[in-house]
Amino acid sequence: MAPDLPDFKKINAAVEAAGQVRGRHFTEWVPHLDELRKQRRDDESLTLLLEIIAAAERAAAIKTMDPPPGYTKRAAVIYRRQRDHLAEVAILERYLRACPPGRGDTTVSERLAKAKQLADTA
Template sequence: MFDSSDETHARLERARAAEVVRGRHHCDWIPEIKKMSDDEALPLLLEIISAAEESTKIAGWAMPRIYTHLAADIYERQGEKDKAVELCDRYLDHVQQFRKHEPEGGDRGVAEIKEVREHLKS
């Protein structure tokens, strides 16, 4: 059933802490990532993806898709479509395994990453 409010609070605090990458919440990195070179951005994106996965594992909420999409785009530009597809599969598998709460209005992230994956496979 449901956790007690203390358990829920502690779990959500752990999930929020997991979202911190290099001292900042992952969302705070987006403007900077968009200005970085691919070689600078990719390691940070992969670090953020791991952090978001951990947060999802703890709290069960939706995975942010932007980091997977941006990293897949970089892999594609680098001629590494296989890595891009693997990253999309990783996203989809993680959502399937750990997400407990469907976003209001449906999960646009899953649909978008499936589209990216199909584009890469074509």
């Protein structure tokens, strides 16, 4: 049975509220993240990405969906560039835990396997 309209509006409002980062929806931060990446301001990027990842996870949990993997992948790239393989493993595992069972972006799983190898040899 489909939810009635008031329930749908409540769910959308909850998703919108959960997805807020510094007063903006997490999807609105992509141009700023692109600029930070271009300027190689990795520490600022990571701080913002961790906030965005948390917001995306909250919003996805309400809708019982996978969070968007792109933000996690951006953070993983920065951690690998910094040679912080344990942090890379942790952020990738966090994404997979946030996904409903049996779901998730397969490229995250592939990257996780490589990050674990790097962490083991470090």
